[in-house]
Amino acid sequence: MRTILFIQKAIFTTVLTLTFLCMQNMSAQTSVKTKTNNFSISSTSKKGVRTYHVKNGQKDFRIEYEGDITLSNDDRDIVGVSRGGFIEIKKSSFGTKRRILIHNESGTLVKKYFVGWSEKPYNTAGRKWLADILPEILRTTTIAAKSRVDRFYRNGGASNVLAEVSKMKSDFVKSAYIKLLLKKNLSTNDMVKTIQSTGKYIKSDHYVSQILKSNQKAFLKNDRTITAYINATKSIDSDHYITSVLKKVIEDSSISDKQLGSLLEITKGINSDHYLSQLLKSIMDNRMLNDDNMAKILSLTKDIKSDHYKTSILKKALKSKKLSAKAYAQFLSSVKDIKSDHYISTIITELLKNKLDRTSLDTVLEMMEETIHSDHYLTTIYTKMASKNALSESQLITVMQSAGKTINSSHYLTKVLTSFAKQVNRSSEKVKSVYRKEAKNIKSDTYYGRAMKALN
Secondary structure, three states, X not given: OHHHHHHHHHHHHHXXXXXXXXXXXXXXXXXXXXXXXXXXXXXXXXXXEEEEEEEEOOEEEEEEEEOOEEEOOOOOOEEEEOOOOEEEEEEEEOOEEEEEEEEEEOOEEEEEEEEOOEEEOHHHHHHHHHHHHHHHHHHHOOOOHHHHHHHHHHHHHHHHHHHHHOOOOOHHHHHHHHHHHOOXXXXXXXXXXXXXXXXXXXXXXXXXXXXXXXXXXXXOOOHHHHHXXXXXXXXXXXXXXXXXXHHHHHHOOOOOHHHHHHHHHHHHHOOOHHHHHHHHXXXXXXXXXXXXXXXXXXXXXXXXXXXXXXXXXXXXXXXXOOOOHHHHHHHHHHHOOOOOHHHHHHHHXXXXXXXXXXXXXXXXXXXXXXXXXXXXXXXXXXXHHHHHOOOOHHHHHHHHHHHHHHOOOHHHHHHHHHHHHHHHHOOOHHHHHHHHHHHOOOOOHHHHHHHHHOOO
């Protein structure tokens, strides 16, 4: 029995140990994969050792290294590896396998060259083979990326770095080089070139958005960089990534109203009603918008096809602040684009929460007459007006005349008129006369009698 318990305990301990080691490996390992046409690259990092696997047509590279790698100025030789470090390069091409191993043994650089399983003299064929393949390896991996960026920048500025980026095939590597370049103290001209190159040379929406989100204060420092930034964002196809870039802008309180107004141009590249509406709501939630930007937000709702999403933005705008004349005009224009009686009525119901003056009442009635076709929804709105119980005599007259003109159903028209009966009974004979006149539009004797009975 004791033996069985001992075995069970040993097994349990072993499982725990293996689980712990697996978790350590998982936490210490990162990977990147890129694939375009005949080119693919995968990269993993585990316990300080970086591994690259590059396939390009018939060529197959495997590079593994640890430590800092020092290159010659012409990028055709490896002249240094930090103590304890190494780099191993393997290449298969048309059935031929070659390998170079360079490592630092106690401060001494050791270089070995193999063809198949046979070691060959390094200083002749090995050195030449490394010189031939190293430029391609450096353009498909991030080996010595920082020292290369520093050297290119020192010898020819940002243009020199970006010229090298243009020759690379991996978006992962391109973005790594651009991020290193952005750490330099770039002039406005160089910043514009770098932003433009990001949109031009990098095809991956993921990497473009990463770069655009990483250094926004510098990117948005003046009109020229803002224009470049907007154009680079337009190169992103994914609505998800465009939205993520703009959300990052919104969260930055140092972005001015003028800058935000310019950046709203980017939203025109968003096709998804969901993403566009979420972004516009996020802007209203996180920013104190000036009148111009609020008007721009409302104008952007015209690009939303869904009545549901459009309505959610318009309702939020009504709740956010008192709209300026310019913003309100844009608001009304957007409402008229809504096709659904249901959604228009929800907007108008929201408007009725505010006190109606003569102008706003006329606007509401005009919207109802021009956009709502359902007697049911019209009646719902008219009865809500009646429940406010704060209309002047002239407003009462206007509302009843509007109802008589727009509602065809005897049932619904009776419901509307009787909902105003209490106010009409307290009003002048002029108001009562209008009530009687509109009641004559009721075709059913039963409903007509009900309407007239409500009048004193």
